[in-house]
Each structure stands twice: as C-alpha cells, then as structure tokens.
Amino acid sequence: xxxxxxxxxxxxxxxxxxxxxxxxxxxxxxxxxxxxxxxxxxxxxxxxxxxxxxxxxxxxxxxxxxxxxxxxxxxxxxxxxxxxxxxxxxxxxxxxxxxxxxxxxxxxxxxxxxxxxxxxxxxxxxxxxxxxxxxxxxxxxxxxxxxxxxxxxxxxxxxxxxxxxxxxxxxxxxxxxxxxxxxxxxxxxxxxxxxxxxxxxxxxxxxxxxxxxxxxxxxxxxxxxxxxxxxxxxxxxxxxxxxxxxxxxxxxxxxxxxxxxxxxxxxxxxxxxxxxxxxxxxxxxxxxxxxxxxxxxxxxxxxxxxxxxxxxxxxxxxxxxxxxxxxxxxxxxxxxxxxxxxxxxxxxxxxxxxxxxxxxxxxxxxxxxxxxxxxxxxxxxxxxxxxxxxxxxxxxxxxxxxxxxxxxxxxxxxxxxxxxxxxxxxxxxxxxxxxxxxx
Numbered sequence: 001x002x003x004x005x006x007x008x009x010x011x012x013x014x015x016x017x018x019x020x021x022x023x024x025x026x027x028x029x030x031x032x033x034x035x036x037x038x039x040x041x042x043x044x045x046x047x048x049x050x051x052x053x054x055x056x057x058x059x060x061x062x063x064x065x066x067x068x069x070x071x072x073x074x075x076x077x078x079x080x081x082x083x084x085x086x087x088x089x090x091x092x093x094x095x096x097x098x099x100x101x102x103x104x105x106x107x108x109x110x111x112x113x114x115x116x117x118x119x120x121x122x123x124x125x126x127x128x129x130x131x132x133x134x135x136x137x138x139x140x141x142x143x144x145x146x147x148x149x150x151x152x153x154x155x156x157x158x159x160x161x162x163x164x165x166x167x168x169x170x171x172x173x174x175x176x177x178x179x180x181x182x183x184x185x186x187x188x189x190x191x192x193x194x195x196x197x198x199x200x201x202x203x204x205x206x207x208x209x210x211x212x213x214x215x216x217x218x219x220x221x222x223x224x225x226x227x228x229x230x231x232x233x234x235x236x237x238x239x240x241x242x243x244x245x246x247x248x249x250x251x252x253x254x255x256x257x258x259x260x261x262x263x264x265x266x267x268x269x270x271x272x273x274x275x276x277x278x279x280x281x282x283x284x285x286x287x288x289x290x291x292x293x294x295x296x297x298x299x300x301x302x303x304x305x306x307x308x309x310x311x312x313x314x315x316x317x318x319x320x321x322x323x324x325x326x327x328x329x330x331x332x333x334x335x336x337x338x339x340x341x342x343x344x345x346x347x348x349x350x351x352x353x354x355x356x357x358x359x360x361x362x363x364x365x366x367x368x369x370x371x372x373x374x375x376x377x378x379x380x381x382x383x384x385x386x387x388x389x390x391x392x393x394x395x396x397x398x399x400x401x402x403x404x405x406x407x408x409x410x411x412x413x414x415x416x417x418x419x420x421x422x423x424x425x426x427x428x429x430x431x432x433x434x435x436x437x438x439x
Contacts, residue, residue, distance in 0.1 A: 003054060006047075007200045011058045014082055016135075016142050017089055021054070024303060025093060025129040029053060031306035035202060036098035037266035038256050040332070045256070047205045049092045049099065052197055059193035060088035060183050063218050067179075067232075074223055074230075080173070080180060082142075083149050087156035087184045088193060093129065094121025096296070097273075097307045100257075101266040106273050110293035119158035119185075121296060126154060128299035148172065156180070161187050179223045179230045188231065189400040190391040191242065199248050206256050212248040217241060224412035226402050233412040236403040239420040246390035246397045246428075258386050264338045264436055267382050268328050269310065271438075275325030276313045338382065343434040346385075382436040389429040396428060 001018045003011045013021075020026055029050040039045045064084055068076040095118050096102030103118045127150075130136065136146045152172020159181045160169050168175045186192035196214035203210035220235035234242065256262070277292045284290050284301030292309065295301040313325050331337065390397045398420075402412035417424055 005051065005055060005058070007197070007204055008055055008058055011054065013054070013057065014085065014142070016082060016139060016144070017057055017085060019133075019135060019138055020086065020089060020129065023129055023133045025125055025132065025299075026050075026053075026090075028303055028306055029092065029095070031308055032095050033098055033307055034198070034205075035257060036101040036262070037269060038206075038259060038262040040265045041259050041262045042206050042256060044207050045202070045205045047201060049095050052201055053089050053092050055197035055201060056091060056184065056194050057085045057089035059196055059214065059218075061085045062215075063183055063193060063221060064180075066218050067221060067223060071223055074177075074179075076177075076180075079143060079145070079149065080177065082144065083153050083172075084156060084180055084183050087153045090126045090129070090153070091122055091157050091184055091194060092118070093125035094118040094123070094302075096121075096302075096305060097309050098266065098269060101270060105266060105270040107293065107296070109270065109274060110277055116296055117158075121302065122157050123154045125299055125302065126157065128303070156184050159185055159187050176230060179232050182232045186232075190397060191232075191245070191401065195245075195249065195391075199245075199252065202252055202256065203248075208255070210248065212241070212245045217245075222404055222409060222412075224402065224404055224410060226412050231402060231412070233402040233404050236405050236415060236419070239398060239403060239415045242398060242401060243420065243424060249391055250388055253388050258388065258432075260340045260343070260434060261337065263384060263386070263434070264340060265332055267338055267384070267436060268332050272313060272325040272328040272332075273309070275328065276316070276322045279316065279319065279322040279325075280309065280312060338436040338438050341435040341437055343432050346431045346433050376437075376439065380438045382434075382438065384434045384436065386432040386434065387429065388432065390425075392428065394427065394429040 001013055005011050030048055032049045033039050034047045034049055034052055035045045064081045139146050155170050155172045173180055199212055200210055220238050222233055223230050224233045273292055280292050282290045282295045282301040282304050284298035290298055290301040295305045314329050316322050403415045404412045
C-alpha cells in the first residue's frame, strides 16, 4: 500500500506495517500532537505522532536496504529489515496526551517517583496491539517468526544503554548484528532515524528551514567493527554534517519545543490535568476504572487516552473538584496564560536549581511586604529548569561516533575536532531557569 507523506512523498509499506497501522492502538496516534503545547504558538505544528511513526518506519527501511545492498557480508535479511521497520512504526505507541508534556510534566507530579517511561509504555502497547488484533498468524504468513521477532522488536524500541553493558544483553539477534539496535533508538551516539524524521517533519510544519539532509548521511553510512562490535559508522567527510545534525536538534528545542509561551501553556494543561485527575474515569480491562494518571497501568484504558481529554475536561459536568481544571483550560482558550517573569542561564544547574526554587518564597515575602493585594502564595509560581544540548548533555556528541576513510572503508576511528573545523562549539549544554506566575 502507498501512503502520501507530507515530508517523504509517496511511501510503499509492507502489508504487516499496514496491518499494524489499521488497528485502534495505532490509530490513537492520530490524536496525539507531536509537539504538544507548541501547537498553540505555531499554528502549523498540527502534525501528530501517527505520521511521524510512519516516517520513522520508512527511513529505517531506507537505511537498512542501503546497508544491505552495499555490504552483503552483513547478512541482513528481510526479517531483519521488517522487524526494524515495525520497531520504528511502533516506537511511539506509548506516548500520552500532548506527547512529552504527559511523561515529563504530568506523570512526575501526579505519581512522584513512579518508574514509568513512554518507551516502556510503547513496549506494553505493542504487546497489547499484537494480542488484541491477533497478528501472530498474519506475521507468520509474511515471513516473521513471532517467538523470536516480537521480543526483538521490543528490544529495538528501547535498547539498554551500551555504556553499561559487559555481556550481550539481547535475545532477538546475536552480537554480530548489534548495528540493528542503532537504527531506531541509538543509545550509543543518538544518531537514529527517529531524529531524522522529526527534524524534517517538525521544521516543515513549524515553517522553518531544516538544514540537515539525512538522505546524504544514509549514502555514507557503513557498518564497521569497532571494539569487537559491529557499529554504524560514517565517512570522515560527514563529520561537519553530523555536528550540523546535533545543532539542528538544539535549534528545534530552543526555538520551538522549549518556547517560553509553549511551556507556559503546557504547565497550564498539566495543572488542569492534575485538578481533573480523579474526576476523569476511563474504563480498562474487565471493566476496571482508571484515572488520567493510572490509565498508564492498563493498555485497554490507555488506548482511550489522547489529546481529546482536553475537551473532555472542558465539557465535563461541573463539580467542586474538576471546576478548577476547567477554569485553567478556559484561560488557555482565552490566552490568559501563566506569565513568564524572566529567565537566566545557570552554569551549575544540578546544584543551583534547588536554591532557585526557594526564590519564589522570597518573591512572595517581598510582595506581601509591599502590600500586594493579590495575596500571592508560593504555589502561584513555577520554576522551570530547561536543559538544551546537542543530545549528549555536556559531551561532544561526535566522541561516540566512528568514521571510515574512502581508501580504508572497513576501518573506523575517532575523528579529531581539528579535522572537522576550527570553528566548533566549546560547550554543548546550557541550562535555562524560567520563572512563571500563575496569576
């Protein structure tokens, strides 16, 4: 089947991918905004996790087919390609309403200390999708071996951090195919098709120019043995292109994802969700009822949880508890937003953030001393810590990438900064601390 994509053009997808797309669990992604609250600042950013996931599956196939054609000795078979594409397609199944707002802002406040991530939820939702739609037989008929390939696909969605591994941790594929685990979610150096698609897609819908060309990088990708493990490496002349890729990520977050007004709106939606949490009931497996924050524990309930909960709260019958949440969302619609009082750059964020959270108490004290008539309280302030980087916190992102030369394509080594350019960043991370007032 052919899909017409706004970024990649006409895409032809394998029947198994189409079968997965045509399920309630995947169709749910049509109603989850890719950029969350950023849509309220950039009207063009109306794209959803649905189309992004299809784009990731497409790019995963393009990268692996290129490697398969160039390096037949890797023994990449169609099962490998299809499994990686399925992982790309399903890697975001676990996102909640308004994407990262849900997992980074709402859940940590609604369930402090709870060990949960959208990646883990994606694995759980994938299991639920396969079981609920009885896909095992269909997968077998199209060449997959579910007993081996389904665990492999889940491993691809969220691989462990390679730096902490001594023994080979995976069961889906042997160590000689380690490079397959770097396509969808690359824990080694953060270069993967997930980023390539959202760079292109987010910039397109934001109305900004994307200066990174993933298709060129794919042409210069090659698998080499590094420290007794097969890794995806790149031609030495692509070093600057990769620095540009990480800079592109930084710009996207700086200009859009962490826009101060977008963040303000996401804090408001988060507060509304917290107020409405116990009042929105979602039916799960065997008729058991869940709330906004507990629906993540039941995939039947979680399938029903999308951005539409915004309207669900607004239209909910009034009662004492939910009314405050409705008022906050009504303020969003009327553009009566939490005000950003200011921001500054912190050099030692991890140590300083606790100190600056106490500033709101000081501000309250000053306001009261000055005869403030609004009776501001500490809970009327938000202190938001924002970390912007090149993908590897304060590290040079190229340190974990290996490069080969044209005359020796099977040997990959580190690339010295001076061999790329004399005009490269000295620092790769910054922390911004913003202050918002809710009143």
